[in-house]
Amino acid sequence: MFPAEQTLQLRALDPEDNRIETSAGIFVVEGSAFDEGLEAVAIDSWGTSSCALDAYSAGDVADLGDGETFTLNADGTYIWQGDDDQISGRAQRFFFTATIPPDFTLSNYDQVLLDEKNSEGMAKAFFNTLTVVIPATIILILIAAFAAYALAWMKFPGRALLVATVVGLLVVPLQLALIPLLTFHVGAMELLTSVMGTVDEDSKLTSVNWFGNWFGMSEGEKIAGKGYFGAWLAHTGFGLPLAIYLLRHYMVGLPRDIIENASVDGATEFQIFTKIILPLSFPALASFAIFQFLWTWNDLLVALVFLIDSSGNTTVMTKQIVELLGTRGGDWEILATSAFVSIAVPLLVFFMMQKYLVRGLLAGSVK
Known part of the structure; x- marks a missing residue:
C-alpha cells in the first residue's frame, strides 16, 4: 500500500457573509479547505487555475x-x-493536491459494484462483453x-499457396484493416437492407418483401x-x-496411420475430422480458445469501431472502466479496482482449462 495523491477543487467562503474589513478598505476572507467535511491531509501544492494545478507550494502567496x-x-x-x-x-476558486496516507478499504469495490450509478452500467457491460x-x-x-x-490432411490444388497466404496474413496489423473492414461491413448491411424491401433516405425499410418477412423485418427497421x-x-x-496456423501445425503432427486406417475402413473426411481429429486436437483447440477469449475480453479498439454506438447499450467492460475514471481521469484507484473485477471471468476460464493449455503449448515440443 502506498500514499496516493488526489487533486481537489474548492471555493473560498462566500465573501458577502464572511469577509472582514481590516484597514483602509482592505477586506479579508479566512477559512479552511477542510471545513466542508473533508478529511484533513497535508497539502503539497495548489493553484488558482485548472491549467496550473501545482503553480504554488503550500504557504506561497498567489x-x-x-x-x-x-x-x-x-x-x-x-x-x-x-x-x-x-x-x-x-x-475565489482554488485547487490543491494532497497526499493521502494509505488506508485499507473496500469502498472502491462498493463504488464499482454496488453504487446504483455504476453497478447498472457495469452489469450491462459485463453481459455485453460476454455476448x-x-x-x-x-x-x-x-x-x-x-x-x-x-490444409493439413486434404490434398487439393493450391494448398501450399493457401498456407503461404495464411502465414503472410499473420503480419498484417489489425489497425490497418479496421476502417476498410468497417466500411465494407456497413455497405454490406445497407445492401442487405435494400434487398429486403424499399429503403428511404435514412436506410430504413418503407416496405418489406417476402425476403424481409422471412428474416422477421418490419417497416421502419434498419440493419445498423x-x-x-x-x-x-x-x-x-x-x-x-x-x-x-497453430492448429494446422498441431494436426500435422498427429499419427498418420490412424487417419489412413480410418480412410481405408470407409470413413469420410467429415467423419475423420469429427471422430478422430477433433478429439485428438482438443488440447490445441482449448489452448487457442483461452487466448482468443482473453484477447476478445480485453479488447477495446474493435469494440469502439464495430460495436459501441452513441446509445451506450452495447458498451463493453473495457469502455465502461474508462467511463468510471471521470472527466479528469484522476481516479486511478477506481481503474485498478475495475480492472481487478474485470479479470475475474478470464481467471476462472484459465483455471478451468489450465491443463489443456499446458498440454496444447507443449504439444510437439518433445520427440
Missing part, C-alpha cells in the same frame, strides 16, 4: 492582480485578501479447425452498421490466420 492575493497553507487554512470590489461576488466474447471464440474455433484440417454481428466477424477475421 498574486491575483491589482493587489488581490490568495494564500493556502499546508494545514488547509487560507487567506483571501483584496479591496471591496475584489472580495465580493463569487468566491461478444463467447460467439467470437466459438465461431473462430469452428472455422479455424475445419480450415486447419483441410454497428452491432454484435460486426464485432463477431471482426474478431473472427483478425484471429483466423494465427488460429489456422
Whole structure:
C-alpha cells in the first residue's frame, strides 16, 4: 500500500457573509479547505487555475492582480485578501493536491459494484462483453479447425499457396484493416437492407418483401452498421490466420496411420475430422480458445469501431472502466479496482482449462 495523491477543487467562503474589513478598505476572507467535511491531509501544492494545478507550494502567496492575493497553507487554512470590489461576488476558486496516507478499504469495490450509478452500467457491460466474447471464440474455433484440417490432411490444388497466404496474413496489423473492414461491413448491411424491401433516405425499410418477412423485418427497421454481428466477424477475421496456423501445425503432427486406417475402413473426411481429429486436437483447440477469449475480453479498439454506438447499450467492460475514471481521469484507484473485477471471468476460464493449455503449448515440443 502506498500514499496516493488526489487533486481537489474548492471555493473560498462566500465573501458577502464572511469577509472582514481590516484597514483602509482592505477586506479579508479566512477559512479552511477542510471545513466542508473533508478529511484533513497535508497539502503539497495548489493553484488558482485548472491549467496550473501545482503553480504554488503550500504557504506561497498567489498574486491575483491589482493587489488581490490568495494564500493556502499546508494545514488547509487560507487567506483571501483584496479591496471591496475584489472580495465580493463569487468566491475565489482554488485547487490543491494532497497526499493521502494509505488506508485499507473496500469502498472502491462498493463504488464499482454496488453504487446504483455504476453497478447498472457495469452489469450491462459485463453481459455485453460476454455476448461478444463467447460467439467470437466459438465461431473462430469452428472455422479455424475445419480450415486447419483441410490444409493439413486434404490434398487439393493450391494448398501450399493457401498456407503461404495464411502465414503472410499473420503480419498484417489489425489497425490497418479496421476502417476498410468497417466500411465494407456497413455497405454490406445497407445492401442487405435494400434487398429486403424499399429503403428511404435514412436506410430504413418503407416496405418489406417476402425476403424481409422471412428474416422477421418490419417497416421502419434498419440493419445498423454497428452491432454484435460486426464485432463477431471482426474478431473472427483478425484471429483466423494465427488460429489456422497453430492448429494446422498441431494436426500435422498427429499419427498418420490412424487417419489412413480410418480412410481405408470407409470413413469420410467429415467423419475423420469429427471422430478422430477433433478429439485428438482438443488440447490445441482449448489452448487457442483461452487466448482468443482473453484477447476478445480485453479488447477495446474493435469494440469502439464495430460495436459501441452513441446509445451506450452495447458498451463493453473495457469502455465502461474508462467511463468510471471521470472527466479528469484522476481516479486511478477506481481503474485498478475495475480492472481487478474485470479479470475475474478470464481467471476462472484459465483455471478451468489450465491443463489443456499446458498440454496444447507443449504439444510437439518433445520427440
